[in-house]
Amino acid sequence: MGANRRILDVMAHTTFAHVDAAAVGHDWADESAAVLDVSGTDDGAGVTLELELDGRSLDRVDHHADRVTLTNDQARTLAAALQDAAADDGDDGSGRGRRG
């Protein structure tokens, strides 16, 4: 349904318009490019993390987006974990990053 119309907005301020991703099950994986976006909630109380794999790449699951809502503390913990885990190899240019 929805004919692969993107569920998430994809704009210059989207965190990543292109990341590699996969939907995985016990014995299968649908690999796909994906959109990954981080945004503050309007009320400032938290952070939303959203992930959408391209609809046309999916065989095993319906086209959809996943959304995780984090408190600000959780967001900071995640940011620190990402920082720790990341190898320092720079920006791959797939997004301009949300500003402000």
Added chain:
Amino acid sequence: MVNKKEKQKQALYGDDVREKLIEFAERGWDSIPEDEKDEWFTRFKFWGVFHHRSGQESYFMMRLANVNGQLNAEQLRAIGEVAEEYATGPVENPEFGNGWIDLTTRQSIQLHWLKLEHVPEIWEKLEPLGVTSRSAGGDTMRNITGCPVAGRDKHEFVNSQPILDHIQNELRDDDAFANMPRKYNISVTGCRQGCAQDSINGIGLEPAEKKIDGRTVRGFNVVVGGGLGGREAREARPLDVFVRPERGYDVVKAFTQLYYDEGNRENRQKNRTRFFVDEWGTDLIRDKLQDEYVDFELKRAGTDLREEYTYNSGGPNETDHVGVHEQQDGRNYVGLSVPIGRLPAEDAIAIADLAAEHGSGEIRLTRRQNPIILDVPDEDLDDLLAAPVLDRHTPEPNPFERGTMACTGTEFCSIALAETKTRTARMLRWLRDNASVPDDVDKIKIHFSGCTADCGQAMTADIGLQGMRARKDGEMVEALDIGVGGGVGEDPSFVDFVQQRVPADEVPGAIANLLEAFGEERRAGETFREWCDRTDEEALAEFATPEETSYEDPCLTDAKQSWYPFAEGESPAPTRVDGTPIPSDD
């Protein structure tokens, strides 16, 4: 809790912004405090003044919004002169040079590369002639759209021009309604073609008739809560209200007041009218309007004319106002085709002169980014059609020029992901020389939006393109999603995306492949939309196989977004009024 933008608007918005803008203009770009730029740029939008994207600091776009795209020769000439004098940037566009205007999908005009310091002068030149930028952006009533040939169309059902003027003069000009919850679109059409595309507006009046007291009365049905935008686009929903022309204004005002009063001012992701209508439902809205917002009985909907709608319909008799058409009074209107809506200033002036010389001077802009010259007597047609400027903006364009529209794109827009206008100009030339359509197909509508906000209306195209990203040869590149088979008309529907993340240099090849299949597979007389409707999505995807060709993309690898897609080196911005760079403090 109200959001940040709402707080900024509460502090100052609407007509009061003008004085502050003039103050800043007099004192220069530097006078806007760094930490207040965001809020002032939000407010300037109400006056149609938009700061360009990052890398182009101190440069602005101005949108001129004349109701229903109405202009006269004097006005268009003045706009052209302003573009020549002020709309000149630090770098020339490789296709269009410097000094041009963009015609928009809401019958408006946009000027780029303006300096803030020049805005008051520009207003002084345009406003005495009746051209305004007020309420052209921000959380306001945007330009009111209608049938551009209202009052002239030979087959018109009911003349909508008086209602359009009434809405403009009393509602849109009313400062009390300046601060809407969000951008808000109104359209009124009285023609049989559906050319204001009511179905994608916040409120639309569409032509209808109804038997009242034994007499058939012509008027309008009311639809609400339509809008594009890749995320949750909506067709406007019937409010089950028929209104006579003399009450049309009252119903539009009533719904506007209701949305103003009750629209969500907390969550900007959910506060367009389409979400308001989702939340309330049309029954409740109708009841509320009847009980509290109008003092006459709302009649149930009449019989609409949607079956006859031909504008952007994708059907066999699709119309678009391009070409020579006879008017009610025996004179003619001549619809020109401006490829991708970008008109060099000297051409705008030449078109204004032609309108004055061969017509009444009246000009209209359509929702397909094209101008129309009105009131041309038969005896003037040959001379008009022979004018050199019509070689470039012809009333007899090829099928690709005729069908193509594009939003602003990364050249200036802060939210776009892809360059649109220049890329489309090159694609058009390549398609003209390398792709073919059946002889009886007079247009293929390619609508290109730089992102999912879909200002270029990709969702309602034959072939809709939206900006994305892909990886090609190890490098991040500008890419496009390709959707097919959308249209408005009687039965609006949105495109199905059959290819995603196609590197931009492979898109013309994909389109040519798709059109080749269309030529081979279609039934006699079948339109592109009809063919898509009956063709399996997987087959369409196969037909639209991306392919590298002789097409050369102007900015494939600009995915990191330089300050200007066609410039080498560092940005000179911000600059002083004379264009020299302002050194940074640090």
